[in-house]
Amino acid sequence: MKTLITLTVNGNKHEVNVDPQTPLLYVLRNNLELNGPKFGCGLSQCGACMVLFDGKANPSCLITVERAAEMKITTLEGLADKNGNLHKVQQAFIDEQAAQCGYCLNGLVIASVGLLNEKPNPSDEEIQAGLYRNICRCGVHARVIRAVKKASAQ
Secondary structure, three states, X not given: OOEEEEEEEOOEEEEEEEOOOOEHHHHHHHHOOXXXXXXXXXXXXXXXXXXXXXXXXXXXXXXXXXXXXXXXXXXXXXXXXXXXXXOHHHHHHHHOOOOOOOOOHHHHHHHHHXXXXXXOOOXXXXXXXXXXXXXXXXXXXXXXXXXXXXXXXX
């Protein structure tokens, strides 16, 4: 049964009429047309669907829209400021060429932002631990670590 649910996404309120048990990922992509979060595994194991919940990075594929309504949600699209300037992590990923195929990019950027929200100056080991939920098959891990270090220095 569909219910009207209010979500706070990227600083804006959105009302969606959906089944409360719908995964947040589906609502973000299908209802709100935010395509940063990707469907990867659907099991909360790959990181492609990461979003920030109250500043902390978490997968959006298994959390229900009903539960997510209690949180402030930030997607990749919401990281840039109102003038269109990229978030320092987004810019560092560009500067360090920390992307290849791009499928994991959303999750890696969101997880990096979440990590820096908790640890503004992480060590290499803390970066690796902070990104453990993100799978990248292209092998950009060294560039991602450099990008996070660069962003943390700003």
